[in-house]
Amino acid sequence: MNARLWLGRIGWMVLIWTLSVAALGVVATLLHYLMRAAGMH
Structure with a gap:
């Protein structure tokens, strides 16, 4: 039971x-495209 609880917690952390x-x-990709659209490349 205790190991299952820990596996669940680790699973949530990984998710x-x-x-x-x-x-x-x-967000980085969107900023990249916005900067390209503004002429900064």
Whole structure:
């Protein structure tokens, strides 16, 4: 039971980390395209 609880917690941490990295990638890509559109390249 205790190992299952820890696996669940680690799973949630990995999921949140993955989503946050993906969100940062999306924001960086959007900023890249906005800067290109503004003539900064």
